[in-house]
Amino acid sequence: xxxxxxxxxxxxxLVLEGLSDNPPTGGGLIDSRPLMTILVxxxxxxxxxxxxxxxxxxFFESLVRSVSRYAQEFLSQVHHPKLPGDKxxxxxxxxxxxxxxxxxxxxxxxxxxPAHSGGGMPPSPFAGMAQGIAGQFTLTTVQLFDLVEAIDxxxxxxxxxxxxxxxxxxxxxxHRKADEPxxxxxxxxxxxxxxxxxxxxxxxxxxxxxxPKPPTPQPNASKTTSPSPSPGGSPSPSASSSxxxxxxxxxxxxxxxxxxxxxxxxxxxxxxxxxxxxxxxxKVDENWKNRSQLDQSLxxxxxxxxxxxxxxxxxxxxxxxxxxxxxxxxxxxxxxxxGSTPNNEPIAQFRVVFNKKGILQISPWRGYSGKPSLxxxxxxxxxxxRLKEQVYKQIRENWSTTPTFPxxxxxxxxxxxxxIITDYEEKNQPASDYVAQTxxxxxxxxxxxxxxxxxxxxQKPLAQFRVVFKPSGVLEVSPY
Amino acid sequence: MPTxxxxxxxxxxxxxxxxxxLISERGCPPRTRQQIxxxxxxxxxxxxxxxxxxLFAAKELELQNIVKNRVALWRMRSSNPLRRSYTRRPLQLxxxxxxxxxxxxxxxxxxxxxRQLLLAYQQLNExxxxxxNHFRLSEYLERFRAHFRSRMNPRRAKxxxxxxxxxxxxxxxxxxxxxxxxxxxxxxxxxxxxxxDGEVA
Numbered sequence: 001x002x003x004x005x006x007x008x009x010x011x012x013x014l015v016l017e018g019l020s021d022n023p024p025t026g027g028g029l030i031d032s033r034p035l036m037t038i039l040v041x042x043x044x045x046x047x048x049x050x051x052x053x054x055x056x057x058x059f060f061e062s063l064v065r066s067v068s069r070y071a072q073e074f075l076s077q078v079h080h081p082k083l084p085g086d087k088x089x090x091x092x093x094x095x096x097x098x099x100x101x102x103x104x105x106x107x108x109x110x111x112x113x114p115a116h117s118g119g120g121m122p123p124s125p126f127a128g129m130a131q132g133i134a135g136q137f138t139l140t141t142v143q144l145f146d147l148v149e150a151i152d153x154x155x156x157x158x159x160x161x162x163x164x165x166x167x168x169x170x171x172x173x174x175h176r177k178a179d180e181p182x183x184x185x186x187x188x189x190x191x192x193x194x195x196x197x198x199x200x201x202x203x204x205x206x207x208x209x210x211x212p213k214p215p216t217p218q219p220n221a222s223k224t225t226s227p228s229p230s231p232g233g234s235p236s237p238s239a240s241s242s243x244x245x246x247x248x249x250x251x252x253x254x255x256x257x258x259x260x261x262x263x264x265x266x267x268x269x270x271x272x273x274x275x276x277x278x279x280x281x282x283k284v285d286e287n288w289k290n291r292s293q294l295d296q297s298l299x300x301x302x303x304x305x306x307x308x309x310x311x312x313x314x315x316x317x318x319x320x321x322x323x324x325x326x327x328x329x330x331x332x333x334x335x336x337x338x339g340s341t342p343n344n345e346p347i348a349q350f351r352v353v354f355n356k357k358g359i360l361q362i363s364p365w366r367g368y369s370g371k372p373s374l375x376x377x378x379x380x381x382x383x384x385x386r387l388k389e390q391v392y393k394q395i396r397e398n399w400s401t402t403p404t405f406p407x408x409x410x411x412x413x414x415x416x417x418x419x420i421i422t423d424y425e426e427k428n429q430p431a432s433d434y435v436a437q438t439x440x441x442x443x444x445x446x447x448x449x450x451x452x453x454x455x456x457x458x459q460k461p462l463a464q465f466r467v468v469f470k471p472s473g474v475l476e477v478s479p480y
Numbered sequence: 481m482p483t484x485x486x487x488x489x490x491x492x493x494x495x496x497x498x499x500x501x502l503i504s505e506r507g508c509p510p511r512t513r514q515q516i517x518x519x520x521x522x523x524x525x526x527x528x529x530x531x532x533x534x535l536f537a538a539k540e541l542e543l544q545n546i547v548k549n550r551v552a553l554w555r556m557r558s559s560n561p562l563r564r565s566y567t568r569r570p571l572q573l574x575x576x577x578x579x580x581x582x583x584x585x586x587x588x589x590x591x592x593x594x595r596q597l598l599l600a601y602q603q604l605n606e607x608x609x610x611x612x613n614h615f616r617l618s619e620y621l622e623r624f625r626a627h628f629r630s631r632m633n634p635r636r637a638k639x640x641x642x643x644x645x646x647x648x649x650x651x652x653x654x655x656x657x658x659x660x661x662x663x664x665x666x667x668x669x670x671x672x673x674x675x676x677d678g679e680v681a
Contacts, residue, residue, distance in 0.1 A: 010595075068670075075658055075674035099654065100602060140602050141657045142595060145664065152665040168669050170501055170676035 003036045005160045007153045009146035011047045016060075016160060036160045044150075046143055053106055053135055055090070061164065062090040064151055068166045070102070071148045074141075080171050093144075100141045108134035266366075267306065267348035273364045274372030275456045276348050278425065279308045281362045284352065287328035291358035298323050298354040301365055303347045308456050309334035311347060327354050376461035378417060384479055387463045390419035392477045395467065398439035399475065405434040409469040412480050413440070414449070414462040422449035422462065438469055494541055495577045497669060501676040507570030509679040510561045514638075516571075516579050516675065517560035519662070521631070522655035523586050525624035526593060530586070537582045546578040564633045577672070583659075584668035591663040594656060601653055611649065624652040 007014040018036040042060035044053040053063075069080050070093035094103045139147065154160060267273060280302070299316040313329045315321055324330055329352070349365035378384060391413060409431040414423040424440045426432040435441065450459025464480035503509060508516075524530030531553070538547035547553050556579060557563070559571040587594065593616075600614045612618045625648045632639040642648050662671045 071661065071670055072674045072677065075661055075671060076677035078674075078677035080677075098605075099650075100598075100605070100657070140598075142598050142602070142660065145657075145660050148661065148670075149664045152667075152670075156665050168666070168673040170673050170680045171678055172680055173678050 001034075002040070003034055003160075005036060005154070005157070007150040007157075009150050011140075011143040012146035012150050013045045014147075014150035014154060015043045015045075016154065017041045017043075018161070033159045035162070037163070039161055044147070046137060046139065046147075049137060051135055051137075053091075053104075053137070055106070059090050059106070064155070064164065064166055065089065066091045066093055067148055067151055068168070071144070072168065072170075074102075074144070076170075078171060096138070102139045102141070102144050104137045104139055104147075105133055106135040108132045265346045267346045268366070268369050270368045270370040270372040271375060272306075272457050273348055273368060275375075275458075276304050276308055277350060277362055277364060279456055280304060280310070280350060280352070281360065283308075283332055284328055284362070285360050287331060288354065288360060289328070290326065294323075294326060294354060294356040294358075296323075297356045298327060300324075300327075300329060300352045300354075302329070302350045302352045304350065305334070306346055306348070306456070313352070316351070374414065374462070374464055375458040378461045378463040383417065384463050387415050387417075387419055388465060388477050388479065391415055391421065391465055391467070392475065394419070394421065394443060395439060395477070396475055398443060399469070401437050403437060403469065403471050403473055405430055405437060405469075405471055407471065409434055409438060411438075411440060411467045411469075413465045413467045413477075414458070415465065416448050416460055416462060418448070420445050420448040422446050422458065424467075427466075440467075494543070494581045495574065498577045498580065498672045500573055501673075502680045503573075503676065507572050508559075508576045509676070511679060512576060512675045513559045513571045514562055516576060516583070517557045517563065518651075518655055519583050519658060519671075520557060520579065521627050522624060522652065522659055523583060523590070525620050525627055525652065526590055526597075526656075526659075527586070533586055534582050537585050538578070541581055541585060543578045543581065546575055547582070562632045562636055562639050564631060566633065576675070580668060580672050580675070584662045584671065587659045587662040587667070590659070594660050594663065598653075598656060598660060601656075620656070621649050621652050624648065624655075 001019070003018050003020060005016045005018075007016075016036070017040045019038040019040060020034045021037045022035070039057045039060060042055060042057075042063070044063070046052075055063075066089050073080050088107070090107050092105045092107070094105065096103055155164070155166060267276070296318075298319045300313045300319065301316050302313045303311045305311055310329070310332050311334060313324070313333070315324065351361075351363050351365050353361040355361060378387070407428075407430045410427040411431055412425045412427055413421055415421050421440070421443045422445060424444060426435060448460075449462060466476075466478050466480045468476040468478075470476070520530075520534065523534070527533060531550070534553060535547065535550060538544050538553075547556070554565075555567065555569060556571060556575050558565045558567045559569050560566065597617050597620060600617050601611065604611055604614060604617070611621060625645060628642065628648055628651070632642075634640060642651060658671065661667050664670070
């Protein structure tokens with residue numbers, strides 16, 4: 001009994017005819033799909049082609065192998081090479097210049113297609129090699145896919161020639177062709193080397209930075225007359241307090257500074273540094289006039305005492321010593337009372353950059369060792385809700401100017417339990433540009449949180465709110 | 481691929497259908513990551529809301545422990561070195577498999593459309609008619625070009641070569657053909673295997 005299996009796709013039909021070598025044993029159910037173990041003839045029809053492709057087992061095996069391999073080549077665009085031991089395939093597929101067309105070639109064999117009549121014998125193996133072309137088809141990609149699919153359906157069919165299998169294996173990277181021509185691949189490398197050379201030249205031209213002289217609590221720079229020591233004799237950490245009568249401050253010597261730095265502990269607590277940084281920024285930013293007059297960026301190492309007073313500054317890198325006149329640093333310098341001696345007051349160091357574009361940048365000299373916090377927080381939700389109302393009311397009542405800013409101004413605002421605004425921080429650029437249009441500066445009372453001349457970190461728990469001033473005149477207050 | 485297994489094994493079965501290629505342990509090679517993302521890009525160009533469909537498919541195929549959410553999907557796709565958002569994050573084999581399973585699943589649903597577009601392309605090509613004359617095809621190409629240009633980093637040499645509409649159309653058609661192969665009975669395995677051609681030891 002001949003078994004016929006057909007796999008039909010819109011553009012390709014594969015018909016297999018064969019036999020079973022283990023006929024159904026009597027007594028069992030009649031197998032509706034007997035197992036085909038012997039292939040007599042395989043035939044493949046393509047839509048639109050008059051000729052069909054047919055042959056025996058060798059033809060079919062070759063078809064399965066070649067199509068499978070070509071499909072993978074088509075998907076990956078990586079050519080699968082023939083291994084030295086492989087016999088030439090009876091069926092071969094080739095790429096055509098048009099990427100969407102494929103040529104399928106059937107080579108003729110010495111032996112004709114075995115014409116069998118039901119003897120149950122497998123077709124004898126081909127003795128001859130492929131000679132000449134017996135058939136040729138040009139397939140579109142969709143036709144090729146239908147051929148692949150017909151074969152895959154056959155392979156998935158466990159009742160038809162289960163011994164015929166194909167393994168899908170990626171080819172080794174030895175067979176990978178370069179993606180791009182050599183010239184293209186060399187270009188990035190050449191570019192990189194040129195870039196390296198250029199940057200080497202550029203760095204060669206940059207002056208070697210001077211050893212940063214340590215920041216200085218600068219009492220010998222004293223205009224002894226001007227600064228009035230803050231009441232209560234706030235700490236004067238000057239190392240070399242030898243106030244001279246010179247009118248002009250001179251940069252401290254490096255050794256003085258080192259002495260100070262080695263004798264005084266450094267503030268490393270991130271929260272404290274952050275508060276000091278903001279205070280310093282505000283002070284310097286307010287006092288920095290003639291921003292457009294810098295012809296180079298100026299960089300300083302600035303030391304602050306715990307209470308935020310500036311003990312000293314030191315030009316860094318190529319910053320000329322006399323350039324300090326162009327900055328507000330000198331005015332901000334805190335000159336301790338005559339004779340105050342260095343004590344063990346901790347100091348904080350910052351890098352202050354006066355950018356020649358008029359931008360002020362301040363960061364901790366050694367960076368942050370952790371994540372700065374905002375100090376103690378009020379978390380009781382009932383209190384926060386009440387404070388939110390109070391903050392909204394306070395700001396709303398004091399915000400009477402018509403907004404002329406183009407974008408929303410976003411601030412973080414800190415409030416005590418009594419509803420007193422003690423601090424605010426700009427959270428976007430417009431917020432710092434247009435802060436004068438908000439009533440915040442007028443409203444804050446840092447003393448209420450224990451922030452004062454001595455303390456820079458709030459001493460009381462605060463609630464934080466996000467306050468947004470919108471160009472439309474809308475005010476938004478939400479928990480931060 | 482007939483699977484009669486109980487539901488709870490589905491996940492591993494989908495992934496077990498795809499063998500582990502012999503690659504180094506650092507995750508998939510760049511070409512693999514690139515191809516997977518591009519094939520997904522082609523799906524997005526075929527189907528509006530394609531990325532939603534991918535997330536939904538992940539759920540249907542019980543792959544949501546790998547493709548957890550939109551961000552996870554985006555991060556995996558950003559392992560494509562051509563992307564603007566390329567993160568140098570490795571793509572693990574399991575993640576690559578999940579994406580290939582999802583891509584094949586979606587491709588199968590789109591079989592009819594994919595065939596139509598490829599047939600239309602072939603006919604227009606034979607008759608030398610501009611591709612714009614076919615509404616659905618030109619829509620796909622246009623969307624693909626827009627997606628590609630907005631997401632791929634033009635400063636990369638491999639992106640810079642797609643500097644014209646024609647070259648991007650060619651890429652779009654080539655991906656469409658690959659998608660067609662993904663729709664087949666063993667399409668997923670064939671596509672998977674092709675991703676590692678020239679990459680294995």
